[in-house]
Structure formats: structure tokens, C-alpha cells
Amino acid sequence: MAVGRRSNGVFRIINAIFAIALGCIALACDRKSENQTDSSSGQSSGMPPAVTANQVEVLFVYGSEKQDWIDAVTPAFNSERHTLADGRLIHITTKPMGSGESKDDILAGRVQADVWSPASGLFVTLANAESQSKGGPLLKQTQNLVLSPVVIAMWKPMAEALGWPAKPIGWADIGALAAEKDAWANRGLSQFGPFKFGHTHPEYSNSGLIALLAETYAAAGKSRGLSLEDLQQPQVAATLHKIEHGVVHYGRSTGFFGKRLADFGPGYLSAAVVYENMVISSYANSAGGTPLVAIYPKEGTIWSDHPAGIVERPWVSEEKRAAGKIYLDYLRAPPQQRRALEMGFRPAEGDVGSPIDSAHGADPKQPSTILDTPSADVIAAAIQLWRREKKPSNVALVFDTSGSMNEQGKMRAAQEGAKALIQMMDPQDRLTLVPFSTEVRMGKPMEVGANRTQLLSAIDRLHADGGTNLYQAIAAADGAVMAAADGEHIDAIVVLTDGEDNGKSVTLDALLQRLSRETETGGVRIFTIGYGQSAQLDALRKIARQARGEFYTGETKNIIDVFRDVATFF
Amino acid sequence: MKCPKCTEENAVESQFCRRCGAALQPPGAKARNAVLLVIALVVGVLAAAFVMAHSRSPSAGSATPAEPQSVKTADTRTVTHIGVAYGTEKRDWFTWAVDAFNRTPEAQDVQIDLMPMGSLEAAQAIVHGDQHIQVWSPASALYKNVFLRDWAAAHAGGNPIESEQQLALTPMVFVMWQQRYEPFAKKYPEVSFRTISSAMNEPGGWNTIANQPEWGFFKFSHTHPNQSNSGLVSLVLMAYDYQGTHRALSAGQITDPEFQKWLVGTERNQVGAASGLIDSTGTLMNAMVQRGWSTYDCVMVYESNAVERLREANGRWGELRVIYPRYNFWNDHPFYVLNVPWSTPAQRRAAGAFAKFLLSEQAQRQAMAHGFRPANVNVATNAADSPFVQYANVGVQVTVPGVFCEPPDANAIETLLLGWQRSQAGK
Numbered sequence: 001m002a003v004g005r006r007s008n009g010v011f012r013i014i015n016a017i018f019a020i021a022l023g024c025i026a027l028a029c030d031r032k033s034e035n036q037t038d039s040s041s042g043q044s045s046g047m048p049p050a051v052t053a054n055q056v057e058v059l060f061v062y063g064s065e066k067q068d069w070i071d072a073v074t075p076a077f078n079s080e081r082h083t084l085a086d087g088r089l090i091h092i093t094t095k096p097m098g099s100g101e102s103k104d105d106i107l108a109g110r111v112q113a114d115v116w117s118p119a120s121g122l123f124v125t126l127a128n129a130e131s132q133s134k135g136g137p138l139l140k141q142t143q144n145l146v147l148s149p150v151v152i153a154m155w156k157p158m159a160e161a162l163g164w165p166a167k168p169i170g171w172a173d174i175g176a177l178a179a180e181k182d183a184w185a186n187r188g189l190s191q192f193g194p195f196k197f198g199h200t201h202p203e204y205s206n207s208g209l210i211a212l213l214a215e216t217y218a219a220a221g222k223s224r225g226l227s228l229e230d231l232q233q234p235q236v237a238a239t240l241h242k243i244e245h246g247v248v249h250y251g252r253s254t255g256f257f258g259k260r261l262a263d264f265g266p267g268y269l270s271a272a273v274v275y276e277n278m279v280i281s282s283y284a285n286s287a288g289g290t291p292l293v294a295i296y297p298k299e300g301t302i303w304s305d306h307p308a309g310i311v312e313r314p315w316v317s318e319e320k321r322a323a324g325k326i327y328l329d330y331l332r333a334p335p336q337q338r339r340a341l342e343m344g345f346r347p348a349e350g351d352v353g354s355p356i357d358s359a360h361g362a363d364p365k366q367p368s369t370i371l372d373t374p375s376a377d378v379i380a381a382a383i384q385l386w387r388r389e390k391k392p393s394n395v396a397l398v399f400d401t402s403g404s405m406n407e408q409g410k411m412r413a414a415q416e417g418a419k420a421l422i423q424m425m426d427p428q429d430r431l432t433l434v435p436f437s438t439e440v441r442m443g444k445p446m447e448v449g450a451n452r453t454q455l456l457s458a459i460d461r462l463h464a465d466g467g468t469n470l471y472q473a474i475a476a477a478d479g480a481v482m483a484a485a486d487g488e489h490i491d492a493i494v495v496l497t498d499g500e501d502n503g504k505s506v507t508l509d510a511l512l513q514r515l516s517r518e519t520e521t522g523g524v525r526i527f528t529i530g531y532g533q534s535a536q537l538d539a540l541r542k543i544a545r546q547a548r549g550e551f552y553t554g555e556t557k558n559i560i561d562v563f564r565d566v567a568t569f570f
Numbered sequence: 571m572k573c574p575k576c577t578e579e580n581a582v583e584s585q586f587c588r589r590c591g592a593a594l595q596p597p598g599a600k601a602r603n604a605v606l607l608v609i610a611l612v613v614g615v616l617a618a619a620f621v622m623a624h625s626r627s628p629s630a631g632s633a634t635p636a637e638p639q640s641v642k643t644a645d646t647r648t649v650t651h652i653g654v655a656y657g658t659e660k661r662d663w664f665t666w667a668v669d670a671f672n673r674t675p676e677a678q679d680v681q682i683d684l685m686p687m688g689s690l691e692a693a694q695a696i697v698h699g700d701q702h703i704q705v706w707s708p709a710s711a712l713y714k715n716v717f718l719r720d721w722a723a724a725h726a727g728g729n730p731i732e733s734e735q736q737l738a739l740t741p742m743v744f745v746m747w748q749q750r751y752e753p754f755a756k757k758y759p760e761v762s763f764r765t766i767s768s769a770m771n772e773p774g775g776w777n778t779i780a781n782q783p784e785w786g787f788f789k790f791s792h793t794h795p796n797q798s799n800s801g802l803v804s805l806v807l808m809a810y811d812y813q814g815t816h817r818a819l820s821a822g823q824i825t826d827p828e829f830q831k832w833l834v835g836t837e838r839n840q841v842g843a844a845s846g847l848i849d850s851t852g853t854l855m856n857a858m859v860q861r862g863w864s865t866y867d868c869v870m871v872y873e874s875n876a877v878e879r880l881r882e883a884n885g886r887w888g889e890l891r892v893i894y895p896r897y898n899f900w901n902d903h904p905f906y907v908l909n910v911p912w913s914t915p916a917q918r919r920a921a922g923a924f925a926k927f928l929l930s931e932q933a934q935r936q937a938m939a940h941g942f943r944p945a946n947v948n949v950a951t952n953a954a955d956s957p958f959v960q961y962a963n964v965g966v967q968v969t970v971p972g973v974f975c976e977p978p979d980a981n982a983i984e985t986l987l988l989g990w991q992r993s994q995a996g997k
Contacts (some may be wrong), residue, residue: 125846141686147860168784223775223786224839290669298784348860351885365887367864369776369786522640 012133050471055089056323061111063119064096064148065254065275069343073336082326083443089329098252099123107131107138112315115324117145118374119422120205124307127303128279135313143506144305145331147347149367150210150301151294153261153279156361159293161187166353167471169296171218174271175239178246192266197246198257199273202386207254210302211273215243216382217371223300224372229476231381241389249490249525250390251550252568258282266290275304280344280360292488296366301371306348349504392428393570394445394489395547396477397421400497400531402437406465410498410532413556417563418459421494422452422568430489432480433458436473437466438503446485469503470495470536471511474543476512481524490570491524492549494563498531501539508539529567531559590955592659598905603835648679650916652924653702655685655692655800657709658850659740659872660903664707668723674954677828678922688849689799693717697724701912705921707737709851709872711797712806715980732909732918736902737928738942741894743802745858745876748889748964753780754788754867759891766790766868767836780967785863787832791841792870795990797849803899804870805986808833819978819986823978834993841866855879862887872901873966877941877957880964892965898972903942 044393062070074094081092082155095102095111099118105111105445107130116139128137130381154164161184162169162177174197177183183195194302200208217223219239220230230236248269251257258278262285279294287540308331310316310324330336337347344360356364374382403453405411423432427449435441446455477493487492501508518524526547528540531554554562634782638773656664666683673951675855687695689708696703697720708714719731744761751761757779758765769788772778776785792804807920810816812832823829837843848854855875860865861880876892883890905928927933934944941949943958951968958968 144856145862149864300786300864303865305860346860350882365862369789370786370861371863 010387014412019351030496041107044310048304054087055091056084056091056319058090058114058320058327059095059112059548060092060096060115060117060327061095061102061106061113061323062308063099063102064115065119065148065277065304065342066117066345066453069146069340069345070094071097072343073331073339074508076184077327077330083323083527084326086320088319090326092327094511098204098328101126101137106311107134109313109315112313113311115308115319115328116311117306119304119306121305121307122206124309124558134456135180137312139309140307140308143332144302144348145306146337146340146348147306148275148277148302148304148345150273151276151279151295151296151367152208152271153258153274153282153361154294154295155192155266156291156293158184158189158192158266158270159295163187164293164295165358167370169295170298171214171243172239174246175218175243176263176510177270178244179242192270195246196248196268196270197243197272198248198269199250200254200257201250201252202383204252204568206304207273207275208250212301212382212386213379214273214301214371216385218299219268221437223369226372226374226382229379231378231385237385237389240385244386244390245488247391247490248428248491249569254278256550262293264548271295276346276356276362277344280355280362283355283360289352289360293361294363294366296363296368298368300369300371301367302373307311325487342496344349348485353478372492387426390426392426392430392489394481394484394491395425395483395570396432396493398436398473398477398493398495398497399459400437400460400468400470400499401435401462401464401466402468402499403465404468404499404534407558408532411462411464412498414531414558415459415462417554417559418496420560421563421567422448422455422459424564425570427452429570430484431455432477432484434473434477434480435462435468437464438469439466440469440473440476441475442480445480458465461523467502468497468499469505470497470499471508472499472503475506475511475514478518478524482518492570493524493526493547494529494566495540495543496529496531496554496559497535497540499513499534500536507540511570512542515543518547525569527569528552529554529559529562529566531555595674598749639777649681649811650679650920651681651683651684652704652920653683654693654705654707654921654924655687655700655703656705656707657689657903658852658940659800659874660707660710660737661686661852662878663937663942666936667928670933670936671924671927674927676927678924680920682920682924688797689713690797690802693720696730696908696910697721699912704908704910704913704917705924706906706908707903709740709897709903710803710977711904712802712899712977712983713801714906715977716906716983719980730908730910731906733907733922735905735925735929736945737905738870738903738934738937738945740874740903740942741820741898741900742807742870742973743873743876744868744870744893744895745855746891746893747863747887748891750785750863750867751891751893753782754778760896761868761894763808763836767832770839772919773836782883785867787839789841789865789867790869791847791854791866792936793851793854794847794849795987799901800870800872802852802983802987803901805869805894805990806978806983807897807899807975808836809818809978809986813997816897816973816975818976819982820976821982824982824985824989830989830992833989837990837993842981849897851875859883859886870895872941873943873970877961877966880961891966892961894965894967894971896972897975898970899975899977900944 074092078091084090099120100123102111102116102118103126104121106113106116124139124142128139131138162173177195178197184190184192199211202208202212216236217226219236219539220226220233222230254274257272258274261272262282276294279292281300282292308328310321332349334350337349341347344355346356352364356362397418401535405414422431425448428450430445431448433443448455474495481491481493515523524547526544526549528544529552530537530540539554542552551563663683668684671677685702690713692703692708692974693713694833696706737752754769764794769779770790772788773916775787779788791799795805809819809824814830842848848857851871852875854869855871859879880890905925907918929946931946931948934949938944938949938956941957958966
């Protein structure tokens with residue numbers, strides 16, 4: 001069954017419907033993909049803190065959406081040398097994680113957080129529900145650190161063409177745009193090409209799930225009381241299908257969309273579902289370009305409220321508890337709240353002022369209303385409906401089988417990674433295998449649902465030998481994907497290589513020029529993985545950037561996770 | 571603790587001022603640090619042992635003190651600890667009060683451990699023998715009869731309350747955004763549970779009420795009746811409002827099918843009905859101020875919650891409107907000194923001294939600054955600096971209008987809670 005094939009370990013573990021529904025967002029919303037490392041305020045990344053007898057060490061695990069803020073204020077806390085009443089020094093180590101991922105890790109004791117702050121109160125509800133059989137709630141009392149509503153970020157000229165700010169715009173309008181041929185040209189904005197929409201993967205990201213629920217509400221013509229019966233209505237599926245077919249690609253990270261919007265401008269995406277603070281922070285980097293504005297959907301939205309509290313587990317001693325409270329007081333104190341406001345978050349305490357204003361694309365008096373959070377079984381059913389109606393993908397897997405892949409177990413691990421990617425693809429997706437060494441062996445596009453076993457076997461049969469004709473392989477794959485492009489699929493290439501190109505027929509410059517021409521008309525997204533120590537990272541980074549995809553580094557120990565992360569884009 | 575920079579009152583354990591962010595340090599702290607460090611080494615060992623002994627797991631029905639209530643310090647003084655389980659609506663006031671009380675001679679050798687707990691949660695903890703609690707100060711006496719009955723059943727009779735005093739008074743209020751109140755008042759004759767229920771059930775929401783489709787549905791909430799006193803009071807007031815009376819609410823009136831149908835229809839459309847109601851009144855009021863009219867057009871909270879947050883609300887979303895319901899209820903913030911097997915005479919004396927301090931003019935003025943109506947008649951609510959005068963422009967009144975309802979008996983309350991639980995079924 002398709003759903004089962006795509007399910008990962010978490011879904012197999014979680015049995016209750018509520019857990020399934022919210023577990024969909026549990027697999028780490030907003031984890032950084034590149035480098036796949038944690039950062040730690042006041043600490044070198046990955047280095048254990050040096051704890052002295054006169055020091056209390058507190059581990060603060062938090063949703064990565066607020067990493068910039070936490071990184072900005074925590075080193076100051078540590079350097080100010082705050083103490084407990086008995087004089088012991090408090091030191092805070094921070095660990096940004098996806099909220100669902102951190103929930104699972106703390107509940108399992110893999111991460112022994114002393115203080116936890118996920119992106120949303122949904123995760124506290126879920127954690128406490130799951131935690132009842134493990135000695136009581138995970139968090140007893142929480143306070144919000146900052147807030148930010150989920151919004152539709154859109155380029156200002158496009159929003160104005162839709163009547164913004166005088167006319168309220170909603171999820172249903174986005175659906176209509178996605179379904180309309182030549183939407184921008186019809187409004188005198190032909191320079192922007194087709195309407196392109198983006199939201200994160202609903203099974204992995206908080207904002208993606210919210211986008212899906214909002215679309216479903218709009219399709220049902222409701223803003224509360226979404227029911228299972230609503231989801232069975234043909235027009236709900238049809239509307240969802242139309243909206244999703246305007247999607248450029250999905251992805252795990254809301255931050256990724258926010259950053260890419262700012263980096264690539266209107267040609268990349270017309271609109272994306274992000275947090276309000278990301279629209280505001282885009283003004284700091286826009287350098288006078290086309291500005292983004294936050295559209296607060298007229299049907300309603302949902303808040304990301306960043307609750308924080310002391311973890312109720314045996315490893316949290318009384319002194320850690322006291323130290324954690326002092327740190328949370330610090331985060332909620334006016335200077336730190338003002339810093340959060342400067343970064344575009346709505347503070348938990350105090351007034352809301354600039355930059356949450358029209359000069360930064362925001363409106364402090366919005367949203368006007370919210371969407372009612374549906375029950376767990378409705379959420380689960382909405383995700384199932386999305387799986388059926390989402391935009392399918394047309395992917396080429398460019399897989400390095402040069403002789404160097406035989407070293408250090410790289411080939412075997414990469415094959416397992418590629419198989420994980422195939423397992424996560426949906427039945428209606430298409431995959432073309434393009435293994436290469438000195439030669440480029442173009443496979444045929446195959447629908448995954450009917451050919452999954454065959455594709456997995458083909459991966460298992462690959463063996464490493466020969467050179468690295470990387471650029472030619474990418475160019476050939478690009479040609480094949482473009483030839484099959486029909487506007488109804490997410491067109492993408494996934495490239496894995498462990499070495500430098502040593503082919504002679506295609507240069508890097510020529511490849512980049514080709515990709516540059518294509519990007520102007522939409523093109524193929526390329527996701528590159530530099531595998532091991534000898535990969536040509538700079539070239540791979542340039543290719544991914546030119547093709548508006550994403551660049552990863554991977555090693556044998558994490559290559560499966562890297563492939564899984566790539567799969568969230570489809 | 572008062573901020574040296576802006577004079578804002580802060581929680582005693584705060585290290586930073588909540589208003590201006592200045593670092594807070596107790597007076598003379600630097601000079602005392604060296605002495606404290608030496609004492610801390612000695613006391614620390616004893617304190618650690620004490621803390622370890624005070625694990626929070628209640629032992630049901632335990633009748634014998636299983637842990638020390640007093641600790642001898644290094645200079646052989648005996649410190650009496652008292653645990654005060656109190657409603658979180660009084661957090662800021664009580665935090666200030668403990669700090670101020672600690673500076674009085676009566677506080678010598680007394681340590682007060684504040685335990686913020688929901689009123690119903692605290693009652694159940696005492697019934698189950700939580701030996702950390704020697705004083706219970708819920709928001710109102712509404713749950714007292716249920717508590718006494720449960721105690722008698724679990725402990726073979728006896729009165730667990732040695733003495734009780736009212737610390738302050740607080741009526742319930744509806745709080746609505748002025749932006750939403752004006753069109754609401756044009757459509758409906760008054761703000762009551764009946765009109766709020768009608769507004770929540772308008773199929774077209776604000777589009778029908780005031781031709782404002784972008785405002786969505788009318789959004790109202792109270793706290794969780796099983797976890798918060800104000801949620802339970804809200805249910806009681808709904809029942810009185812529906813029956814049009816303020817006395818002797820009976821189980822029969824509560825089980826009236828028409829009332830149950832109305833209750834279900836009202837409760838099912840509350841904000842958070844599907845995902846869970848908020849369990850603390852302070853948290854509900856905070857949520858209203860933080861999320862504005864996007865999430866709450868109207869809430870029912872204590873008057874003190876509203877008064878405390880009026881200024882901040884204005885700096886975020888706009889002006890709030892305070893409306894007193896026609897049928898109201900006095901939350902009298904009782905201070906119950908417990909006579910339970912695990913409390914000692916010394917603890918009860920210490921609790922009495924703290925109650926006396928809370929009723930002093932100094933402490934009562936502070937209570938009023940936090941929006942409570944003083945129990946001490948020497949503190950006037952109609953003085954110029956009273957919040958009940960200062961906020962008259964947004965509906966706060968010195969003299970509370972309406973009629974005040976009688977607390978129902980234990981049976982009626984339990985019937986009401988059961989009816990409410992049924993209204994939650996099937997979501």
C-alpha cells in the first residue's frame with residue numbers, strides 16, 4: 001500500500017490516531033538541511049560543555065524557527081555570569097531541533113533537555129499525551145516566548161494586482177490563482193511568468209500542515225468544524241488538487257522557503273506559506289529589491305506560539321530547574337523581547353511596534369481570525385487526501401558509480417540512501433535512474449507505484465568502476481526530465497557524487513549556462529549531494545543554486561538521512 | 571521585589587525587571603554574599619536533604635508526617651516551612667507578599683513555599699495527602715463543599731480546615747475588544763451567556779452579526795471547568811443565567827433537557843473546544859492579549875485579570891471593554907489554614923501570621939494594584955489611584971452591578987460538571 005511504503009519509523013511506532021496526525025509534523029519541522037549539524041549558543045558546535053563543580057549546566061532544546069534570536073541573546077546571558085542563590089554559575093547550552101524530532105528524542109531520553117520550547121503548543125499537547133504512561137506530563141507549566149502567525153508571503157506587486165491591501169485575500173484565492181492559466185499575464189504582470197506557489201511538506205513541517213488544513217477548510221467553504229464528511233466531498237479533493245498543482249516543490253524547512261524567496265525573487269515563487277517574522281526579516285536582506293508582504297488569509301490562520309517550560313524528567317535536578325527558570329525569565333525580560341521584536345517576532349510581553357508594520361510588509365492588527373484546529377482524525381484524513389491529490393514528481397537520480405565509490409563502504413551506504421528515497425516516493429511519481437561513471441547510462445522514466453521493486457533491484461545491482469563524467473550525466477538527465485516535463489509534475493534531479501568531474505564533453509560553465517537559460521522559464525530543480533571527503537563541493541553548490549535546488553554534504557553514516565531529507569521536496 | 575530603576579514590582583525570585591529589564595538584586599546583597607557563601611555551604615547540605623525528602627508525589631491517605639516540617643539551620647534556629655497552594659490568579663500579589671513578609675519580624679524562622687496550583691487540583695492533592703500543603707487559597711469557596719465531602723470520605727470524617735479568612739474579592743467579567751464590542755452591542759441587547767451563545771452559533775459568524783466576514787466566527791472562551799475555578803464559575807453562571815435566577819441552583823435545573831441542549835450548543839463552539847480549553851485564567855487572559863481578536867473576541871475571566879492587562883492590551887491590539895454579567899459571583903479568595911495530620915501547630919501559627927500580613931493595609935493596597943478588591947475595609951476602592959476609578963472609561967466600575975449568585979451545593983456542582991463533560995463527548 002502506498003501510504004505504508006512511504007511511512008517512516010515514527011509512523012509505525014505511533015498507533016493512536018491523534019499521535020499519527022500530529023506525528024506527521026513530528027518529524028522535525030524546519031531542520032536545517034545543509035551540513036546537518038546543530039549549533040549551540042555560547043558553545044562550539046558539537047563540543048560538550050566544560051562543567052565545573054561551581055557551575056550548573058542547562059540544556060535548552062528549542063524549535064529552530066527562532067534560532068537567530070536564541071543565538072543572539074544566549075551568549076550574552078552566559079557572559080553576564082548569572083548565578084543561583086547559592087552562588088553557582090549558570091551556563092546555558094542551546095540545541096535547535098525540529099519540534100517533533102525534539103519531542104520524540106526527549107520522550108525517549110535520547111536528548112536530556114532541561115528546558116524545552118517547541119514551535120507550537122500542539123507539540124506540548126502531543127508530548128504530554130504520549131508522556132502520560134511515562135511518569136506524567138513532559139511540561140507542566142509553559143509560557144510563550146514569542147509569537148508569529150502563519151501567513152502567505154507574496155511579492156508586493158503581485159499582491160497589489162489582487163487588490164491588496166484593501167481587499168482581503170484568502171486561501172481560496174490562492175487556489176483560484178493556481179488553477180488559472182496565465183494568472184499573472186491576465187493581470188498585466190506577464191513578466192512574472194506562471195503563478196508559482198510553495199509550502200513545506202505537511203508530514204514534516206508545522207507550516208506545511210497548517211497550509212494543508214487551511215486549503216482544506218477553504219475547499220470545504222468552512223473555517224471551523226471541518227469534518228470527515230467534508231473531506232469525502234469531491235469538490236474538496238478537486239480544489240485541493242488545483243491548489244497543489246501550483247506548487248513548485250515541497251520541503252522540510254519553512255526557513256528554506258523564506259530564504260529562497262528573498263534570494264531568488266519573484267521568478268522563483270509567487271507566494272509561499274511561511275511565518276510572519278520571515279517576511280519581516282526579508283526586508284533586512286532585500287537591498288531595495290521587490291518587497292514581500294504578509295497576507296493574512298481572510299478565512300483565518302494559526303499561530304506559532306513557542307511555549308517554553310521546564311522538562312519534568314528525573315535528569316532535571318532542582319538546581320537545573322531553578323537555573324532554567326532564571327534563563328526563561330531572561331528570555332521574557334524586555335531587552336530580549338525587544339531583540340525578538342527587532343527580528344520580526346511578536347513579543348510575549350510588552351507592546352507590538354516596528355518592525356511589525358506596513359513598512360515591513362506586516363500588519364500588527366492582523367490576523368482578523370483564526371482557523372479552528374480540527375480533531376486528530378480529521379487531520380489524519382486530510383493528510384491522506386493530500387497524498388492522493390498532491391503534485392506528483394518527475395525525478396532523475398544521477399548516481400555516481402565511479403571506482404572511488406568502492407572505498408570505505410560508500411557504495412553500499414549510498415545504495416541504501418537511494419533506496420530510502422525510492423521508498424518515500426508516491427505511486428504516481430516518476431523516476432529515471434541515471435547511473436554514471438565514465439559512461440552515462442540513461443534509464444527510462446518509470447512510474448514508481450508499478451515499478452518500485454524493479455527500481456530497488458536496479459539500485460542493488462549497481463557496481464562501481466570507472467571515472468566521473470559528472471557534468472555530462474547532469475546535462476543528460478536534465479534533457480530527459482525537460483523532455484518529459486508537462487507542467488503537471490515537480491521536475492527535479494537528485495545528484496550524488498563522491499568526486500570531481502573528469503569527463504571531457506561538458507564543462508561546468510556550459511552546464512551552468514544551460515541551467516541559467518532554463519531557470520528563466522521554470523526549469524528543473526537540482527538537488528546535489530557531495531558525498532565523502534573528495535567531492536567537488538563548490539561546483540555542486542553552484543549547480544544547486546543555479547537550478548534553485550539545494551546542496552547537501554553527506555557521509556556514509558548519514559547518507560540515508562540526506563536522501564530522506566531530499567525526498568521531502570517531492 | 572521593587573526594581574531600582576523603574577520601581578516596578580517583580581516576582582521575588584526575578585533577576586530582571588519585567589518592565590525595564592534592569593538587573594534586580596536584593597538590598598545589601600553584595601555585602602551579604604560572603605557571609606551567605608559560608609552559611610550556604612553548611613545549610614546547603616541540610617537543605618539538599620530536605621529538598622530530596624520533599625519529592626512531590628502525594629501519598630494517598632497518609633496520616634502520619636513522613637518528613638520534617640522544620641529544619642534546624644547551622645546556627646541551631648528552627649525554620650518552619652509552610653506550603654501554600656494557591657490559585658495562579660494571585661501569583662504576582664502573593665509573590666510580592668512573601669518577599670515583603672520575609673522582612674517582618676513575624677517571618678523570622680518561617681519559610682513560605684508558594685505552590686501555584688489550580689483550585690481543583692490543589693483540593694484533590696490535599697485529599698490525597700500531599701504533605702507539602704498546609705494552606706489552601708483557591709480563588710473562591712465554590713469547591714469547598716466538594717472538598718469537605720471528599721475529605722470526609724477519604725479520611726473517615728473530620729474537618730480539615732482549622733480557620734478561614736477572605737483575602738480579597740473579585741467578580742467575574744466578560745472582556746471584549748472594543749472593536750468587536752461596539753458592533754456586538756448594536757446587534758444584541760446585552761452581553762450575557764445567552765447572547766454570547768447566540769453569537770457563537772450564528773452560521774454566518776461576524777458576517778451575519780455585523781457584516782464583517784473577515785472577522786470569522788464569534789470567538790469566546792472560558793477556562794477548563796475541571797481544572798480551573800473560573801471555568802467552574804463560568805458554568806455556574808451559565809446555569810443561573812439560563813434559569814434566570816441567582817439562588818438555589820438545583821441538580822434538577824441542571825439536568826433540564828433544554829438547558830443541557832443549550833449548554834452543549836454553547837460549549838461546542840468555544841475556542842479550543844476541539845483541541846482543549848486553557849487550564850488557567852491568567853493564561854487565558856495572556857492569550858487574549860497576545861493573540862488579540864484573531865483568537866478571542868471575548869473571554870470570561872476574573873476582574874483582576876482584566877485590570878492587570880488593560881494597559882498592555884492597548885499597546886498590542888487596542889482597547890478592551892470590561893462588562894459585568896447580569897448574574898455574577900464573588901470570588902472571595904479564602905485562605906484555609908489546614909488542620910490535617912501532617913501539619914504541626916507551629917505551621918498553623920506561621921500560616922496565621924502570613925494571613926494576618928496579607929490582610930494588612932500594605933498588602934491589601936498591593937492586592938488592589940493587581941486588580942483585587944481589598945477585604946480590609948480601610949483600603950478604599952474609590953480613591954483616585956484605585957484601578958476601579960482609573961479604568962472607568964473601559965467599563966470598570968467601583969460598584970459592581972448585577973446580582974450575585976449563591977454557590978450551589980456539592981451535588982449541583984458535580985451534576986454541572988458531568989453535564990459539561992457530556993457536552994465535550996463526540997468531538
